Amino acid sequence: MSNTVVATTISHTIGHRFKVWWMIFKISLEERLAYRGDFALGTLMRFLPIVTQIFLWGAIFSAGMTEEGKLFGYSYTDMVAYYLLTMLARAFSSMPGLATGIAAEIRSGEIKKYLIQPVDLLGYLFLRRIAHKVAYYAIALLPFAFVFFLCRGYFSSFPDLLTFGAFLASLVMGFLIGYYLEACIGLVGFWFLEVGSLLFIYMLLSFFLSGHMFPLDILPTSVKTVIELLPLKYLAYYPPAIFLGKIQGWALVYGLLIEAVWLLFFVVLSRVMFHFGVKRYSGFGG
Amino acid sequence: MSIIEIKDLNKTYHVHQKKEGLWGSLTGLFRREYKEVCAVKDLNLQVEQGEFVAFLGPNGAGKTTTLKLLSGVINPTSGSVNVMGYVPWERKNEYRRRFALVMGQKNQLWWDLPARESFRLHQQIYQIDNKEFNYTLTELSDLLQIGKLLDQPVRELSLGERMKMELTAALLHSPEILFLDEPTIGLDVIAQHNIQNFLKYYQKERKITILLTSHYMKDIAALCQRVVVIAQGQLKYDGSLGEIIDQFSSTKEITLSLDTNDQPTGLEDLGEVLEVNLPRVKLRVQRNKVAACISRIMDLYTVEDITVEELPLEEVIANVFAHMSQPSDTDKPNEEIVSSR
Amino acid sequence: MYWLKRYLNIWFAFLRNSLVRDMSFRNNFWLELIAASSWVVMNLGFYILVYQHTEEIGQGSGWHFPEFLCFLATTTLITSVVQAFFMPNAQEFSELIRTGGLDFVLLKPIDTQFLVSFRKVSWSSLGNFVFALGLLGYSVWKMTTAETDPLVLSPIICLLYPLFVLLGIVMMYSLMMILAATSIWLGRNQTLYDFWFYITNFSRYPKEIYSGAWGLPLQYLFLFVVPILLVVNVPARMLAAPFRHQENPGLWYVEWYLPIFMVGAAVVSLSLSRAIFQWALRSYRSSSS
Numbered sequence: 001m002s003n004t005v006v007a008t009t010i011s012h013t014i015g016h017r018f019k020v021w022w023m024i025f026k027i028s029l030e031e032r033l034a035y036r037g038d039f040a041l042g043t044l045m046r047f048l049p050i051v052t053q054i055f056l057w058g059a060i061f062s063a064g065m066t067e068e069g070k071l072f073g074y075s076y077t078d079m080v081a082y083y084l085l086t087m088l089a090r091a092f093s094s095m096p097g098l099a100t101g102i103a104a105e106i107r108s109g110e111i112k113k114y115l116i117q118p119v120d121l122l123g124y125l126f127l128r129r130i131a132h133k134v135a136y137y138a139i140a141l142l143p144f145a146f147v148f149f150l151c152r153g154y155f156s157s158f159p160d161l162l163t164f165g166a167f168l169a170s171l172v173m174g175f176l177i178g179y180y181l182e183a184c185i186g187l188v189g190f191w192f193l194e195v196g197s198l199l200f201i202y203m204l205l206s207f208f209l210s211g212h213m214f215p216l217d218i219l220p221t222s223v224k225t226v227i228e229l230l231p232l233k234y235l236a237y238y239p240p241a242i243f244l245g246k247i248q249g250w251a252l253v254y255g256l257l258i259e260a261v262w263l264l265f266f267v268v269l270s271r272v273m274f275h276f277g278v279k280r281y282s283g284f285g286g
Numbered sequence: 287m288s289i290i291e292i293k294d295l296n297k298t299y300h301v302h303q304k305k306e307g308l309w310g311s312l313t314g315l316f317r318r319e320y321k322e323v324c325a326v327k328d329l330n331l332q333v334e335q336g337e338f339v340a341f342l343g344p345n346g347a348g349k350t351t352t353l354k355l356l357s358g359v360i361n362p363t364s365g366s367v368n369v370m371g372y373v374p375w376e377r378k379n380e381y382r383r384r385f386a387l388v389m390g391q392k393n394q395l396w397w398d399l400p401a402r403e404s405f406r407l408h409q410q411i412y413q414i415d416n417k418e419f420n421y422t423l424t425e426l427s428d429l430l431q432i433g434k435l436l437d438q439p440v441r442e443l444s445l446g447e448r449m450k451m452e453l454t455a456a457l458l459h460s461p462e463i464l465f466l467d468e469p470t471i472g473l474d475v476i477a478q479h480n481i482q483n484f485l486k487y488y489q490k491e492r493k494i495t496i497l498l499t500s501h502y503m504k505d506i507a508a509l510c511q512r513v514v515v516i517a518q519g520q521l522k523y524d525g526s527l528g529e530i531i532d533q534f535s536s537t538k539e540i541t542l543s544l545d546t547n548d549q550p551t552g553l554e555d556l557g558e559v560l561e562v563n564l565p566r567v568k569l570r571v572q573r574n575k576v577a578a579c580i581s582r583i584m585d586l587y588t589v590e591d592i593t594v595e596e597l598p599l600e601e602v603i604a605n606v607f608a609h610m611s612q613p614s615d616t617d618k619p620n621e622e623i624v625s626s627r
Numbered sequence: 628m629y630w631l632k633r634y635l636n637i638w639f640a641f642l643r644n645s646l647v648r649d650m651s652f653r654n655n656f657w658l659e660l661i662a663a664s665s666w667v668v669m670n671l672g673f674y675i676l677v678y679q680h681t682e683e684i685g686q687g688s689g690w691h692f693p694e695f696l697c698f699l700a701t702t703t704l705i706t707s708v709v710q711a712f713f714m715p716n717a718q719e720f721s722e723l724i725r726t727g728g729l730d731f732v733l734l735k736p737i738d739t740q741f742l743v744s745f746r747k748v749s750w751s752s753l754g755n756f757v758f759a760l761g762l763l764g765y766s767v768w769k770m771t772t773a774e775t776d777p778l779v780l781s782p783i784i785c786l787l788y789p790l791f792v793l794l795g796i797v798m799m800y801s802l803m804m805i806l807a808a809t810s811i812w813l814g815r816n817q818t819l820y821d822f823w824f825y826i827t828n829f830s831r832y833p834k835e836i837y838s839g840a841w842g843l844p845l846q847y848l849f850l851f852v853v854p855i856l857l858v859v860n861v862p863a864r865m866l867a868a869p870f871r872h873q874e875n876p877g878l879w880y881v882e883w884y885l886p887i888f889m890v891g892a893a894v895v896s897l898s899l900s901r902a903i904f905q906w907a908l909r910s911y912r913s914s915s916s
């Protein structure tokens with residue numbers, strides 16, 4: 001093969017790739033919008049659990065042994081702000097149906113189509129996920145803005161620009177970690193066909209230990225140090241903690257760096273798992 | 287009084303139309319267009335006790351929909367049906383105890399359990415007493431030769447074996463009417479044959495009424511005296527299979543083996559030339575001209591061998607369908623966009 | 628009574644079939660058992676943490692730690708039963724609608740709602756039931772042996788408690804059936820499960836936490852309009868803090884109006900679920916193949 005041919009195929013493939021990406025993105029977006037009933041309900045529903053949380057903490061604070069009106073270093077308004085921001089973090093990092101979808105495709109043998117067709121499974125699903133998220137944000141933007149506007153009183157002060165930038169960075173990395181982490185769990189399906197329960201345990205852990213259910217600061221210090229070593233906290237706890245100024249200065253810099261390392265780890269892990277999984281799968285003859 | 291009476295039966299489905307493209311999906315969030323599909327249109331039909339009736343029709347003709355209406359699974363848009371004195375969609379328990387529906391594409395047995403467990407459940411649900419249940423099960427499993435498979439999880443059975451199990455499940459409560467929707471779909475020739483034989487025997491023995499749809503002409507030729515052709519939801523023909531063949535295969539095929547390898551002349555005058563593959567020649571000739579044609583052939587050529595055949599049944603039916611789907615001037619297209627919400 | 632025996636027989640057959648099936652995937656069964664119970668344990672852990680820093684959830688509500696354990700136990704009892712007996716069926720119901728498998732259910736000479744809602748049983752969810760019983764025992768022991776103001780259990784309460792737990796289950800079941808029936812109209816309904824989760828989420832906390840200008844309307848909404856707040860609150864309060872913080876014993880009906888209301892609400896919601904289910908069935912259109 002001569003050099004010019006290589007060059008043209010490359011430029012061709014890049015242009016082609018973008019076209020393919022755009023197609024996948026568009027189709028996923030359409031698919032998402034097809035079920036309007038589901039969609040509208042689903043978006044509104046997400047605000048419900050937080051309502052009970054706010055009231056629950058109201059009740060806890062009302063009878064709590066507070067120092068200067070604070071529990072675990074949080075005032076009541078901080079607490080409310082924390083939950084609102086967690087909602088936002090979860091809107092980025094939650095990946096409903098990703099792992100189950102991958103596992104189901106492996107089990108039913110549908111995964112073959114990614115091995116036969118010239119598409120990369122992880123890349124394809126990634127684009128679809130972005131499309132889903134975009135569709136979601138487009139519709140959820142209004143309700144979110146409305147709720148945050150209503151609750152603006154709970155945000156005592158807006159962080160400085162640098163902190164806010166860190167907050168945004170942690171949101172985006174939260175999305176990426178969420179995606180690759182769950183993809184890894186789905187890929188476990190290459191080795192164990194029944195990932196349902198594993199997934200449930202993951203969901204459970206992430207619900208309690210990511211900061212989704214409560215700020216990690218309420219844990220006893222010894223437990224907290226261990227939990228802080230896990231990557232789960234980036235899924236929910238970390239962005240609000242940055243926003244509320246719980247993590248500052250060098251701790252914040254190191255924190256974000258470690259987050260980036262975790263992200264890299266999961267990207268590599270998912271690639272490796274996919275590689276060996278496919279090998280194993282085709283070794284069995286599908 | 288017929289056992290099944292269908293009067294002016296109509297069933298219309300609303301299906302929403304998705305518009306093309308991203309913009310279409312976006313606008314679809316707010317308003318949607320609906321289309322009406324007439325799956326069954328002004329159907330009138332009577333079936334007598336003990337008949338074995340075949341429903342024929344192209345894909346989407348409304349056969350399955352009719353069977354679903356008869357078994358009360360869906361409600362009609364208008365019209366009336368009377369089966370053994372019941373209105374199917376009222377779903378009276380007494381009615382439901384007296385018929386069965388088998389669908390070739392679906393299974394109703396518990397996937398992860400041996401069929402025997404599902405049968406036991408049927409026994410409870412249909413209130414079959416123990417003695418009768420055991421007797422019927424033994425009889426059916428002997429007839430269908432599934433005795434050994436009863437204790438194997440259903441998901442591990444082959445398609446044909448599963449179909450036999452489905453049939454057994456449907457017949458356990460000795461229904462008086464049996465609706466069969468493509469019972470032999472996807473089965474190999476031997477399995478099809480087994481099931482045909484079984485149905486034939488069972489129907490003779492019990493004198494039950496059976497309505498069957500199938501796309502395999504063998505099924506129909508082997509089983510049914512009466513054929514009902516449906517297309518676009520409407521009844522197009524009702525009569526015996528023989529009559530259909532008379533009516534729609536007005537031609538026969540003549541195959542000649544000629545003596546020479548020279549191009550014969552004058553073939554076109556005899557009939558439609560289908561194939562010239564010397565020394566073989568295939569002609570299609572009007573039914574009433576066959577005799578005359580053969581004698582002329584004998585005059586014109588030296589012939590080594592000659593055969594006269596009916597059109598294959600498949601082809602006859604294809605003719606029927608082709609004829610049916612030509613819209614006459616009273617027919618409207620059965621789909622139209624009617625409303626948007 | 629003959630029909631009752633018949634339906635019970637069928638139900639036993641369902642129980643048996645589900646058990647046989649669960650046992651043929653034994654590893655999965657154990658995993659599910661562990662997963663389900665760790666949820667409860669973690670939830671318990673959270674409240675243990677919270678009670679290290681507070682004495683009561685809701686000032687003056689009477690939900691101290693032992694009482695709250697009773698509340699948690701009641702929640703778990705009810706959810707575990709719902710998850711074991713109804714959840715698998717509700718999930719399968721959407722699937723039946725989508726694939727047209729409901730056809731076969733409609734053919735059976737037996738009540739369709741019964742068949743749809745009792746077909747499958749998830750035995751592994753019953754692990755939590757046992758756990759909840761243990762927790763209940765512990766909290767009752769704690770409450771009856773408290774130094775100040777110990778709880779005195781009357782036989783009537785011991786009888787009424789299981790009865791009201793049952794009523795709570797009936798109400799949850801009705802809500803689930805109503806939600807499931809809507810999937811006949813909506814076709815595919817992925818968010819059904821989410822919706823169920825979010826709505827019942829309101830029932831899992833003491834009603835006293837909904838206070839203040841925003842809270843009270845919410846409380847009344849979930850007490851009287853969509854009465855899921857009654858489900859756990861009424862039986863739990865009956866056992867744990869039998870209205871003993873209220874002064875005037877002559878006004879018994881003030882204390883008892885919620886339980887009495889709950890009886891009515893259970894009856895109404897059950898009938899409503901049945902009506903909606905029947906209504907929805909009429910628009911069932913099967914699937915096209």
Ligand SMILES: Nc1ncnc2c1ncn2[C@@H]1O[C@H](COP(=O)(O)OP(=O)(O)OP(=O)(O)O)[C@@H](O)[C@H]1O
Pocket residue numbers: 299300301323324325343344345346347348349350351352912913914915916
């Ligand atoms: N549940 C449904 N919703 C919408 N349209 C339907 C539904 N069921 C059937 N239809 C439509 O009604 C028409 C008749 O369908 P039906 O299944 O009765 O055909 P059929 O004669 O059984 O065809 P086949 O030979 O392919 O099984 C078709 O146009 C189909 O698209």
Ligand SMILES: [Mg+2]
Pocket residue numbers: 349350351467916
């Ligand atoms: Mg059909």
